[in-house]
Amino acid sequence: MSIVTQLDHPMLQHKLTLLRSKDTCSKDFRNIVKEIAILMAYEVTRNFPLEEIEIETPIAKMKSKIVSGKTVAIVPILRAGLGMVDGVLEVIPAAKVGHVGLYRNEETLTPVEYYFKMPKDIEQRTVIITEPMCATGGSIIAAVNLLKNRGVKNIKVMCLVVAEPGIKAVEAVHPDIEIFTVGYDKELNERGYITPGLGDAGDRLFGTK
Ligand code: PRP
Numbered sequence: 381m382s383i384v385t386q387l388d389h390p391m392l393q394h395k396l397t398l399l400r401s402k403d404t405c406s407k408d409f410r411n412i413v414k415e416i417a418i419l420m421a422y423e424v425t426r427n428f429p430l431e432e433i434e435i436e437t438p439i440a441k442m443k444s445k446i447v448s449g450k451t452v453a454i455v456p457i458l459r460a461g462l463g464m465v466d467g468v469l470e471v472i473p474a475a476k477v478g479h480v481g482l483y484r485n486e487e488t489l490t491p492v493e494y495y496f497k498m499p500k501d502i503e504q505r506t507v508i509i510t511e512p513m514c515a516t517g518g519s520i521i522a523a524v525n526l527l528k529n530r531g532v533k534n535i536k537v538m539c540l541v542v543a544e545p546g547i548k549a550v551e552a553v554h555p556d557i558e559i560f561t562v563g564y565d566k567e568l569n570e571r572g573y574i575t576p577g578l579g580d581a582g583d584r585l586f587g588t589k
Pocket residue numbers: 457458459460461482483484485489491511512513514515516517518519520546572580581582583
């Protein structure tokens with residue numbers, strides 16, 4: 381079974397088309413990434429376990445179900461993953477946020493680590509990594525390695541667009557994680573960019589370059 385779930389909801393597909401268009405400006409790009417993250421978080425949390433607690437309505441006592449948001453950590457891969465954090469927090473407001481700083485060496489395309497800061501109890505949490513692009517898969521593999529080294533067992537990744545070679549690479553090393561995506565493209569160009577993709581997610585989010 382594949383580690384990837386492609387989300388085909390019409391609103392997600394519609395919003396991804398807006399993101400892919402080169403005519404979408406940074407301000408709109410940021411807003412749409414947040415909207416997509418909200419909709420994706422709904423799907424990513426679909427199988428979260430529920431527990432029953434006792435409450436009192438204005439009419440009577442009852443047992444009712446809750447998801448404990450305290451068991452989740454959102455971990456954006458800097459920089460571009462930051463764009464999805466606020467959207468996930470809208471759905472899971474009690475989640476803690478850790479950060480992994482990685483950038484791709486433009487020549488070797490391998491990830492370089494420059495920051496790692498996690499909540500103290502990270503090993504007890506379900507981690508949702510936010511990483512808009514899975515190109516070679518190197519960044520996701522490196523982030524998952526770092527988290528597993530800290531004892532994290534349950535890892536889900538939210539992407540906007542993945543490429544087949546990247547997914548194959550991640551699957552070979554980490555077959556136990558789940559990746560959710562809206563777009564699933566076939567290939568990379570000679571500079572390691574997803575084709576057709578949406579360009580450089582970090583630059584488009586933050587208006588750099
Ligand atoms: C980009 C993107 C991913 C990574 C994906 O990061 O945001 O983190 O490349 O590529 P991979 O699957 O081949 O590892 P970039 O180096 O551009 O850093 P940025 O997020 O700071 O812009």
